[in-house]
Amino acid sequence: MTIILTPYWQNGVQKLKVAGPPAPPKRGLVPPKMDHDIHILRCLEQLRSKDKNLEKYIYLSHLKTEDPSIFYRLCIDHMAEITPIIYTPTVGDACVNFSHIYRRPEGLYVSIEDKGKISSGKLSLFSVAATCSNAAVAPVINNWPRLDEARISVVTDGSRILGLGDLGVNGMGISIGKLSLYVAGAGIRPESTIPICLDLGTNTQRYLDDPLYLGIRQKRVSDAEMTEFMDEFMAAMSQAFPKLMVQFEDFSTDNAFKYLERYRHKYPVFNDDIQGTGAVVLSGFLNAAKLSSAASGLPLKSHRILFFGAGSAGVGVASQLMSFFTLLGMTEDEARRRIYLVDSQGLVYDSRGKMAEHKKYFSRDDYAGPPMTNLLDIIDYVKPTALLGLSTITGAFTPDVLDAMGAINPRPIIFPLSNPVQLSECSFADAVEHTQGRVLFASGSPFPEQRYQGKMLYPGQGNNMYIFPGLGLGAILSRAAEVTDSMVEASSLGLASSLTDDERAAGLLYPRIERIREISAFIAKEVIRAAQKAGVDQSVGLRSKSDAELDRFIRQRMWNP
Ligand SMILES: O=C([O-])CC(=O)C(=O)O
Numbered sequence: 001m002t003i004i005l006t007p008y009w010q011n012g013v014q015k016l017k018v019a020g021p022p023a024p025p026k027r028g029l030v031p032p033k034m035d036h037d038i039h040i041l042r043c044l045e046q047l048r049s050k051d052k053n054l055e056k057y058i059y060l061s062h063l064k065t066e067d068p069s070i071f072y073r074l075c076i077d078h079m080a081e082i083t084p085i086i087y088t089p090t091v092g093d094a095c096v097n098f099s100h101i102y103r104r105p106e107g108l109y110v111s112i113e114d115k116g117k118i119s120s121g122k123l124s125l126f127s128v129a130a131t132c133s134n135a136a137v138a139p140v141i142n143n144w145p146r147l148d149e150a151r152i153s154v155v156t157d158g159s160r161i162l163g164l165g166d167l168g169v170n171g172m173g174i175s176i177g178k179l180s181l182y183v184a185g186a187g188i189r190p191e192s193t194i195p196i197c198l199d200l201g202t203n204t205q206r207y208l209d210d211p212l213y214l215g216i217r218q219k220r221v222s223d224a225e226m227t228e229f230m231d232e233f234m235a236a237m238s239q240a241f242p243k244l245m246v247q248f249e250d251f252s253t254d255n256a257f258k259y260l261e262r263y264r265h266k267y268p269v270f271n272d273d274i275q276g277t278g279a280v281v282l283s284g285f286l287n288a289a290k291l292s293s294a295a296s297g298l299p300l301k302s303h304r305i306l307f308f309g310a311g312s313a314g315v316g317v318a319s320q321l322m323s324f325f326t327l328l329g330m331t332e333d334e335a336r337r338r339i340y341l342v343d344s345q346g347l348v349y350d351s352r353g354k355m356a357e358h359k360k361y362f363s364r365d366d367y368a369g370p371p372m373t374n375l376l377d378i379i380d381y382v383k384p385t386a387l388l389g390l391s392t393i394t395g396a397f398t399p400d401v402l403d404a405m406g407a408i409n410p411r412p413i414i415f416p417l418s419n420p421v422q423l424s425e426c427s428f429a430d431a432v433e434h435t436q437g438r439v440l441f442a443s444g445s446p447f448p449e450q451r452y453q454g455k456m457l458y459p460g461q462g463n464n465m466y467i468f469p470g471l472g473l474g475a476i477l478s479r480a481a482e483v484t485d486s487m488v489e490a491s492s493l494g495l496a497s498s499l500t501d502d503e504r505a506a507g508l509l510y511p512r513i514e515r516i517r518e519i520s521a522f523i524a525k526e527v528i529r530a531a532q533k534a535g536v537d538q539s540v541g542l543r544s545k546s547d548a549e550l551d552r553f554i555r556q557r558m559w560n561p
């Protein structure tokens with residue numbers, strides 16, 4: 001029999017209620033003609049009757065608690081309609097307003113006040129129940145009611161939520177949103193997911209002044225204190241949840257790189273903003289570059305990529321795009337030289353002087369003139385075939401910039417990747433108009449399709465939601481001890497090759513989101529094979545399975561509402 005542990009509160013103290021599976025409702029306690037399938041239509045009608053997206057978000061969040069099975073059925077059957085509500089862009093609004101729209105606990109909060117008592121070492125479920133009645137000494141991680149079932153956690157410290165800045169504990173919304181996509185998109189069981197927000201303070205004064213703010217009211221702790229906290233947290237996580245994968249999400253740039261490097265060979269972790277975004281963009285770029293080269297006649301090796309924005313996502317994507325060139329047989333150095341970075345001070349080059357560590361690798365040693373700050377001048381100098389935006393500067397790709405890209409390329413690749421949608425560097429409509437419909441486009445957040453000269457044109461959505469569910473699923477099923485670069489690359493190549501003939505004919509760079517489950521299963525298979533090749537898989541029984549057997553195994557393991 002499955003035991004269900006539900007946390008509840010009594011006199012300010014958290015306790016656990018132990019229960020078996022829910023009993024079917026007694027006759028007379030539900031309406032006589034309550035039909036599950038019809039109820040889905042009812043929920044959809046209620047959802048559509050709300051005119052504000054944030055209201056829709058609140059409705060769906062309530063539905064998820066009340067009836068997870070209906071919620072996930074809705075997500076799967078109406079993916080294109082539901083994802084922009086539970087995820088980018090509406091999830092951004094939900095995070096900004098999290099302390100105001102908050103209804104009930106969901107996820108695990110670990111704050112700097114828990115430092116020193118994040119875990120108290122190995123505890124059996126029995127002793128967890130016993131210690132939970134005393135909140136003052138309860139080791140916080142072990143309070144999670146489903147220790148044994150945990151497989152995937154999304155962990156944020158709220159310091160850089162999407163492009164919205166430091167949202168403190170309000171960042172919990174992003175962990176919740178990503179994990180809903182794990183369930184809907186890759187069939188991870190809801191009970192196996194743990195949304196986590198680390199509360200290390202916030203530097204956003206408006207929250208510190210807000211009486212409804214749910215986090216601790218202090219500025220962010222020092223780097224040294226944060227690192228001590230993170231070390232304790234990660235050690236506690238791996239002890240409490242031996243089968244858990246951790247996805248780091250929306251840490252500020254420096255910390256995103258720092259903690260990925262610090263833990264990636266010690267625990268199964270990956271950073272979605274660096275590696276997930278990198279993989280999804282590489283995938284779209286592979287498909288776009290082929291179309292672009294077919295139009296220009298230029299070899300694939302001659303692409304030049306200009307990055308506008310050099311934060312964690314920008315440099316993460318740039319690193320991943322190196323694979324595009326190395327897969328063509330170019331050396332690492334040759335690949336690096338096809339990439340140019342632009343940050344808030346313009347083109348990134350060596351003789352400009354002091355710069356952040358993470359930018360140095362791509363800094364140019366072949367330019368030594370005066371600082372080049374104007375994007376049009378930079379385009380004129382670099383002559384990029386592709387312009388990628390990861391700057392969170394709304395409208396940075398002005399009509400002039402789009403015209404310039406259109407003038408030097410028969411099919412310019414333009415990917416405004418900043419999230420959420422109001423921070424995008426340009427809209428799909430503008431990109432279409434200023435390139436006369438020739439643009440190869442992908443954005444981080446969704447844009448509507450455009451009719452141009454009688455033809456329907458579809459924007460790609462280069463969002464990491466195509467990657468992380470399948471990458472996570474593959475890592476979990478193979479019980480990967482670490483997430484290698486080769487596994488991330490496999491997820492990307494898997495996604496690129498999953499376009500159907502129909503999708504190719506429609507000029508799409510990414511598959512239709514409605515097929516996410518099929519795509520996740522395929523990506524998971526590629527990731528498992530890469531884990532096996534790298535020797536990091538601990539589910540060694542999967543090694544002898546043929547591709548068809550492995551595929552069947554993955555699909556059987558995927559949860560269905
Ligand atoms: O959440 C998204 O839409 C993509 C992402 O990771 C980010 O922008 O930080």
Ligand SMILES: [Mg+2]
Binds near residue numbers: 162249273
């Ligand atoms: Mg993110």
